[in-house]
Amino acid sequence: MSLPDPVAEGVASGWRVLDGAAQTQDLHLTCDVLIIGTGAGGGMTAEVLASAGLDVLMVEEGALRTSRDFRLLEAKAYPELYQESASRKTADKAINILQGRTVGGSTTVNWTSAFRTPADTLNWWGERYGLHGLNPQAMAPWFDMAEARLGIDDWLADPNPNNSVLERGCQALGLKHGRIRRNVRGCWNLGYCGMGCATNAKQSMLVTTIPAALQHKAGLLSRARVERLLLAADGKSVQGAQGSLLRADDHSSSGYQFHLKARHVVLAAGAIGTPAILLRSGLGGAQLGKRTFLHPVSICGAVMSQRIEAYNGAPQTVYSDHFMHTQPLDGPLGYKLEVPPVHPLLVGVTLSGFGQHSAQLMQQLPQLHVMLALLRDGFHPDSQGGQVRLRSDGTPELDYPLTDVLWDGVRRSWLTMAEVQFAAGARQVQVIHEQAPLLNSWREAKEMIGQLPLKPLLARLVSAHVMGGAAMSSQPDQGVVDEYGRHWSLRNLSVIDGSVFPTSIGANPQLSVYAFALRAAHQLREALKA
Amino acid sequence: MLTRRQLIKTGMAGSVVLLAAGWLATPQPDALVPGQAMQLEFLRPSDVQIIRSIAPVMLGIAGLPLDAVVQGVDRAITKLLPAVQQELRQLFDLLANRWGRRWLAGVVSPWATASSSELAAFLRRWQNSPLLLLRSGYQALHALINAAWFGNPASWGGLGYQQPQQVMGLLL
Numbered sequence: 001m002s003l004p005d006p007v008a009e010g011v012a013s014g015w016r017v018l019d020g021a022a023q024t025q026d027l028h029l030t031c032d033v034l035i036i037g038t039g040a041g042g043g044m045t046a047e048v049l050a051s052a053g054l055d056v057l058m059v060e061e062g063a064l065r066t067s068r069d070f071r072l073l074e075a076k077a078y079p080e081l082y083q084e085s086a087s088r089k090t091a092d093k094a095i096n097i098l099q100g101r102t103v104g105g106s107t108t109v110n111w112t113s114a115f116r117t118p119a120d121t122l123n124w125w126g127e128r129y130g131l132h133g134l135n136p137q138a139m140a141p142w143f144d145m146a147e148a149r150l151g152i153d154d155w156l157a158d159p160n161p162n163n164s165v166l167e168r169g170c171q172a173l174g175l176k177h178g179r180i181r182r183n184v185r186g187c188w189n190l191g192y193c194g195m196g197c198a199t200n201a202k203q204s205m206l207v208t209t210i211p212a213a214l215q216h217k218a219g220l221l222s223r224a225r226v227e228r229l230l231l232a233a234d235g236k237s238v239q240g241a242q243g244s245l246l247r248a249d250d251h252s253s254s255g256y257q258f259h260l261k262a263r264h265v266v267l268a269a270g271a272i273g274t275p276a277i278l279l280r281s282g283l284g285g286a287q288l289g290k291r292t293f294l295h296p297v298s299i300c301g302a303v304m305s306q307r308i309e310a311y312n313g314a315p316q317t318v319y320s321d322h323f324m325h326t327q328p329l330d331g332p333l334g335y336k337l338e339v340p341p342v343h344p345l346l347v348g349v350t351l352s353g354f355g356q357h358s359a360q361l362m363q364q365l366p367q368l369h370v371m372l373a374l375l376r377d378g379f380h381p382d383s384q385g386g387q388v389r390l391r392s393d394g395t396p397e398l399d400y401p402l403t404d405v406l407w408d409g410v411r412r413s414w415l416t417m418a419e420v421q422f423a424a425g426a427r428q429v430q431v432i433h434e435q436a437p438l439l440n441s442w443r444e445a446k447e448m449i450g451q452l453p454l455k456p457l458l459a460r461l462v463s464a465h466v467m468g469g470a471a472m473s474s475q476p477d478q479g480v481v482d483e484y485g486r487h488w489s490l491r492n493l494s495v496i497d498g499s500v501f502p503t504s505i506g507a508n509p510q511l512s513v514y515a516f517a518l519r520a521a522h523q524l525r526e527a528l529k530a
Numbered sequence: 531m532l533t534r535r536q537l538i539k540t541g542m543a544g545s546v547v548l549l550a551a552g553w554l555a556t557p558q559p560d561a562l563v564p565g566q567a568m569q570l571e572f573l574r575p576s577d578v579q580i581i582r583s584i585a586p587v588m589l590g591i592a593g594l595p596l597d598a599v600v601q602g603v604d605r606a607i608t609k610l611l612p613a614v615q616q617e618l619r620q621l622f623d624l625l626a627n628r629w630g631r632r633w634l635a636g637v638v639s640p641w642a643t644a645s646s647s648e649l650a651a652f653l654r655r656w657q658n659s660p661l662l663l664l665r666s667g668y669q670a671l672h673a674l675i676n677a678a679w680f681g682n683p684a685s686w687g688g689l690g691y692q693q694p695q696q697v698m699g700l701l702l
Contacts, residue, residue, distance in 0.1 A: 003700050071701055072693050075602070075681030079609040087610065087673065093666045190694050198701060251609070312694060344691050348680035349673045354653055359590030362680070365689040391613050434657050457665040458658070 003199055007066040007211060015214040017064065020223030020245035020254065027245065027258040031057035031219065032528065034240055034262035036226050036277065039105020040513035041497030042268030043205025044146075046213035048521035054528060056218040057260060058210070059241070061273075062102035063250050064222040066206070070196030074345035077195035080250070081109050083272075086346075090386065091399040094456030095296055098464040099270060102196075103222055104206030106270070107510060110464070111193045111315040111341065112182040112202055114152040115507035116143045117515070118321075120329055124379065129502045130474030131483050139515060146514035150183040150203040157189060160313025162339050165304065165369045167318045169420030170337075177320040180338075183510070184314075191312045191341055223250060224258055227394070228281040229265060229493070237492045238265045241277075264528060266485075268497040268517075271466040275388040275499060276396035278470065278480075283490070287480055289388035291471060292398055293504035294463035295374040298335075298410045300417035301351065301361070302369040302426035303438070309366050310342035316508075323373075323416060324506060330380050333409030335373040336507065337417065342370050352434045352460055361430075361438075371421060373413030378468065378503030380405050385504075388469050398466075407454040410461070414452075418445040432460040465509050470499035485520040496520045557632035560640040568597060572607045572615065576626035581675065583641040587649040588675045595684060602678025618674075621667050634664075 011017050018027070032055040035042045042058060050056040065080055078086035083099040090097070100106035122139060125131040146152065159167060159179070170177035187201040200207050214220060227243040240261040244253040267274045275289040316338050324334035340346075344365065351358055361368065377383045386400030414431040421429050422442040429445055430438045433452050439445040452459070473479025476488040485500055487493040496517045498509055505512050560576060570578070581603055582596045607618055624630040631637050635652045637644050656668035679685050686692065 072698070073681075075677075078677075078681075079606070084611055084614070085606065085609040087614075092662060093669065188697065190697060192694075198697065311691060344680035344686060344689055345677055348676035354588045354657070354672060355590040355650060357590065362689055365691055393613055395611055395613060456662060457669055 003067060005066050005068045006200060007064075007206060008068055010211050010214060011064075016217065016219040017214065018219065018221045019064065020221060020258070021063075021248040023245050023254070023256050026256050027221070029057060029219070029221070029258070030261045031055045032262065033057070033264045033266060034059065034260050035266045035268055036241060037105060037268035037270060037273060037497060038103050038205060038210060038220070039100060039268065039270060039497065040107050040205065040510050041517040042266065043104065043107065043209040044514055044517035045266050045268060045496050045521040045524070046218055047209035047216075048518065048525055049528070050213040050216035050218040052525045052529065054525070056213060057221065057262070058213070058218060059221045059224050059226060059258075059260065060103050061225045061246070061269075062100070062105075062222065064103040064220070065108075065196065067196070067198050067200050070198040072190075072192045072195055072198060074195060074343055077109070078345070081196055088272075091397050092402075092456050094402055095294060095400060095461045095463050097294070097398070097466060098462065099272070099466060103210060103220065104204045106464075107204035108196055108206045109194055110204075110508075110510055112184055113316045113319075113338070113508040114147070114150075114181045114183050114511045117512040118324075118506045121503065121506050124329060125502055129472070129478070131472060131502070133483055139519075142515035142519045143511065145518055146511060150208060150514065151185040152181050152183045152203075152511065155179060155182045155184075155314060155317050157314065159317040160191070160310070161308035162310035162313070162342065162369060163316065163318040165302070165308065165424045165426075166320065166337060166339050166371060166420065169424035170320050170322070172423035173420060175320050175322040175420070176325070177318060177322065180317050180319050182314065182317070187314065189313050191315055193315055194341060194343070194346075221258065223247075225253070226269070226277055229277065229283070230259075230261075231281070236490065238490055241265060264492045264494070264524070266524075267470075267493065267495045267499075270497055271469045271499045272388055272396050272398055274495055274497055275469040276390060279388070279390050279396075280394055285480055285489075287471060287473075287478065289469050291378065291385045291502070292388055292400070292469040293378045293385040293467045293501070294400060295465040295467075295504050296377060296406060296410075297462045297464070298373045298375070298413045298417075299350065299432035299460060299462065300371045300414055300421060301430045301432060302371070302421040303361070303364055303428045304367045304369050305425060305427050307366040308369055310339070310369060315339075315341035323413070324376060332412070333380060333383060333405060334376045334506070335409060335413045335416075336376070337420070338372050338374065340370055340372055342368055350432065350460060350462070352430075352432050352436065369421060369426065371417040373417060374465070375406065375409045375413065376504055376506040377406070385468055402456055410454065410459060411449065411452070414449045415446060418442065418449060434458045465498075465504070467498045467501040467504050467509055470495045471502045472500045473502070484523045485516075494520060494524060557628040557638070558640055559628045560626065560631070561642060568601060570600070570604045572618075573600065573604045574622070574626075577622040579641045580622065580625050583644055584649055584653070584671060585675045585679070587646050588653060588672060589679055591679075591688075594679065598682055598684060599675065599678045602682055603674045606674055606677050618670060621670060
C-alpha cells in the first residue's frame with residue numbers, strides 16, 4: 001500500500017500545468033488574470049476567479065512538489081520547499097526567515113496554526129489607518145468562509161508532550177492560554193508539517209484551492225521567476241509580466257524567457273517577493289517596501305526530565321496570549337508564546353554554542369523542549385519594521401534594524417519563557433544566546449538573563465511571518481494599495497498577500513491572509529465580470 | 531546592524547592587520563590537501579581542509595564521517611543564492627589565506643595540524659567578536675556544519691531521533 005497523491009493524479013488527468021524547467025523555447029501566454037505566487041493569497045484568489053469562469057494563470061518561482069516528494073527529511077525539504085534553503089536572512093543576518101518557495105508557498109510547509117486576526121489589530125487599523133471597513137464584524141464572514149474551505153477547526157486530540165509543557169507552565173503560573181485551531185482533515189498527528197504533508201491532511205493551497213482552480217481550467221506555470229511587470233505605454237496600467245524559466249535545480253535560469261499578458265495582474269509573491277517585483281519594475285512609491293514586519297521570534301530551550309519527543313505529533317496546539325493582552329497594544333512589545341517542532345537539523349543550526357556543550361544538548365534531543373515568543377512589531381512608535389530593497393543582482397533583501405524596543409521585548413520574553421519552562425518541571429533551561437549557559441533554576445535564570453548583552457548574532461532570532469511592505473491605506477499617499485488590495489495608481493494591478501497588512505498581525509498570519517484574500521478576490525471577481 | 535561605514539572600517543581594520551602582519555612573521559602555509567575523490571561543486575581543496583578541521587570542534591564529536599560532512603556542506607551551499615555563495619567564497623578564501631588564518635582567525639598552525647583547543651579558541655573569538663562581520667562568519671560555519679551533519683540520517687542514532695515508523699513504510 002502507498003499513500004495517494006491527488007495532485008499528481010490531477011496532473012496526469014490533464015491539468016494545464018507547465019514546468020518551466022521542461023520548456024525548450026520562450027513561452028508566450030495570454031490570460032484574463034495573471035496571479036504571481038501560489039501561497040495563501042494567490043491560491044485563494046485563483047480558486048475564486050477560476051470558478052467564476054475567468055481564464056486564470058498562476059505563475060510560481062518554486063517547483064510543483066506534491067505529497068510523493070515529501071519524505072519527512074529536513075535535508076530534502078528545506079532546499080526544495082523554502083526560500084534560500086530555509087536560510088533567508090535579514091541584511092545584518094540577525095534574523096533567519098522561514099518562508100515557503102514551492103507551489104502552495106508557505107501554506108505547503110507551515111505548522112497549521114490558524115488564528116483569526118485579533119480584534120485589537122483590526123480596530124487599530126481602523127483608528128490609525130482609517131481602514132474602518134475591516135472591523136471584526138465586517139471580517140467575520142470572510143473568516144467563516146476561509147475556515148469552512150480549509151477545515152479549520154478545534155484540534156480535539158491531546159497536545160503532544162512538547163505543547164503540554166507550555167500548557168502546564170501557564171497553568172502553574174496562572175497565565176491565560178488556549179488551544180490552537182488547525183487547517184487539517186484526517187490528520188495523522190505525525191509532526192512533520194514543516195517538511196510538506198506526506199498524507200495530504202494539511203489543507204494547504206497545494207491540495208485545496210490550487211487543484212480546484214486547475215479543475216476549473218486555470219493554468220499553472222512553475223519554476224518561473226517573475227522579473228518585472230510589463231507597463232502599458234501610458235504608465236497607468238500593467239500588461240502582464242515577464243521573467244526567466246528555471247532549470248530543474250529550481251534556481252538557475254534555463255536561458256528561456258516567459259512573457260505573460262493579462263487583463264489584470266495579481267501580485268501574491270509574499271511580503272518580500274511582492275515589493276521586490278514592484279521595485280524591479282521601477283514602481284517605487286514612497287511607502288513601497290517599508291514597514292515590513294516579521295514577528296521577530298526569541299527562543300528558549302529546556303531539558304526536561306522525561307522524554308517528550310518534540311518531533312512527534314501536531315507541532316503547535318497550545319498558545320498563550322497572556323503577554324499580548326495584559327499591556328497596551330502600542331506599549332512595550334507584547335508577545336505570543338508557542339512551541340516549535342524539534343527536528344535535528346533545525347535544532348542543530350538554531351541552538352547557540354558549539355562543541356561539547358551543544359553535543360551534550362543534542363544527545364538529549366528526545367528530552368529537549370523549545371519555546372518561542374513572537375514579538376508583535378509595528379504598533380509601538382519605535383517599531384517601524386524593516387525595508388525591502390534590491391541587491392545589485394536584483395534579488396531582494398530585507399533590512400530590519402534591531403531597535404531598543406525590540407531588544408527589550410526579547411529580554412522580557414526570555415524571562416517569561418524560562419519561568420514557564422521551570423514551572424513546567426524543566427531540569428535546565430538555556431535561552432538561545434551565544435553567551436547563555438544552561439541554567440539550573442528560575443532564580444539563576446532571572447539573574448543571568450538580565451545581564452546578557454543584546455546584540456545581533458549573539459541572540460538568535462528567527463521569523464516565519466513576513467508581513468507588510470505594500471500596505472493597505474485609506475489615502476493614496478499613505479500606502480500602496482486600498483483595502484481590497486487595488487494598487488493606488490495602476491488600475492489593473494492588485495496585491496493579495498501578506499504584504500498588505502499595515503502592521504504585524506499579532507498571531508500566525510495564514511488565516512488573516514486567507515480572509516483578506518477572499519474579500520479582495522470576491523471584489524475583483526465582480527469588477528472583472530462587469 | 532552593519533552599516534556601510536562599519537563595513538568599511540572592518541575592511542580597513544582587516545587590511546591594516548594584514549599589512550602589519552607582513553612585518554611580523556610569515557605564517558606557515560597550509561599544505562595542499564591530497565586529491566579528494568569527492569565530487570564537489572563549490573568547495574575547493576583548501577575549503578575542504580578547513581571544514582575537516584573545524585567540524586569535529588564545532589560539533590563536539592570525535593570520529594565524524596568527515597567526507598559526508600564536507601559533502602553536506604557543499605550540497606547546502608549550492609542551494610543558496612549567488613549573492614550568499616559569493617560571501618561564503620570570500621569567507622573561505624579569507625580563512626584559506628595563511629595571513630587571514632593567522633591574523634584574522636588567530637590560528638597559528640596550518641588548518642590540518644591545528645589543535646582542537648586552538649580551533650575552539652578561534653571559534654569562540656569569532657562567536658563573541660565585537661565585529662558583526664566576524665560573528666556572521668562564525669554563524670555561517672556553525673549553520674553549514676550543523677546542517678550538514680544533523681541533516682544526515684547517520685547522525686540520528688546518536689540523538690535518539692527516529693522518523694515515525696507507522697508512515698515510513700508507506701512512503702515510496
